[in-house]
Amino acid sequence: MNIALVTGTTKGIGYSVAEQLMQNNFLILALARNRERLDAMQSALGSERLETYTCDVTDPDQVSRTFEDIGRKHARIDLLINNAGVGYFESLQSTTRVHWEDTIRTNLSGPFYVTQRCLPFLRKSERPHIINICSTASRKGFPNCSAYAASKFGLYGMTEVWREELRSEGIRVTAVIPGPVNTPFWQSFQHSFDTARMIAPEQVARAILWIAGQSSGSVIDEITLKPVTGDL
Numbered sequence: 001m002n003i004a005l006v007t008g009t010t011k012g013i014g015y016s017v018a019e020q021l022m023q024n025n026f027l028i029l030a031l032a033r034n035r036e037r038l039d040a041m042q043s044a045l046g047s048e049r050l051e052t053y054t055c056d057v058t059d060p061d062q063v064s065r066t067f068e069d070i071g072r073k074h075a076r077i078d079l080l081i082n083n084a085g086v087g088y089f090e091s092l093q094s095t096t097r098v099h100w101e102d103t104i105r106t107n108l109s110g111p112f113y114v115t116q117r118c119l120p121f122l123r124k125s126e127r128p129h130i131i132n133i134c135s136t137a138s139r140k141g142f143p144n145c146s147a148y149a150a151s152k153f154g155l156y157g158m159t160e161v162w163r164e165e166l167r168s169e170g171i172r173v174t175a176v177i178p179g180p181v182n183t184p185f186w187q188s189f190q191h192s193f194d195t196a197r198m199i200a201p202e203q204v205a206r207a208i209l210w211i212a213g214q215s216s217g218s219v220i221d222e223i224t225l226k227p228v229t230g231d232l
Helices: 012-022 035-045 060-071 097-122 146-169 184-188 201-212
Strands: 002-007 026-032 050-054 079-082 129-133 172-178 222-225
Touching (some): 002 097, 012 026, 012 035, 012 079, 012 201, 035 050, 060 097, 097 129, 129 146, 129 201, 146 172
Parallel strands (some): 002 026, 026 050, 079 129
């Protein structure tokens, strides 16, 4: 059975990815900060192919302890999906230090900490693969999201570096670049968004499943998914 570690698994893209991978013979190692949501996810999806770990990816010590726990049960990880993320829609002037630091820690530092600790497990896989959930804001500036764009531009750049650095070891690295996805991400904003125009998280999950299913001799460097009507 293939083993996939997914961060930010209790809602949105992460939940859909975990669900679809479980249906395709993956054991999921689900990381999230909220234990109650992890327990609810396990109740809904079952325990046969799902292990849950409470972990704040912004805390390198928590990340290290989580991988120590994982290492007691598993020697390898085949697929790492860095999905955990946050975002705030604020002007340059109104962006607070708290929101700036939370965004950078979650969206940029988190994937770095997790991937660095996951590498020894990936190196023991026959088909190791890292997938980073980036954003159209990784390559295009939008108003009122300085922190989010900075974090996602950084994640995209880091993805490019990892691909070059790790290709000699046979570790594939892919950037998934979705446009707006209809997830709870948008509910915390004061702005009004037309969620009916957005991509469903299940569509992103299906794309990830397809990417992960490619033969080990090839890699999808990146894939972009947008609503047919374009960006918001």
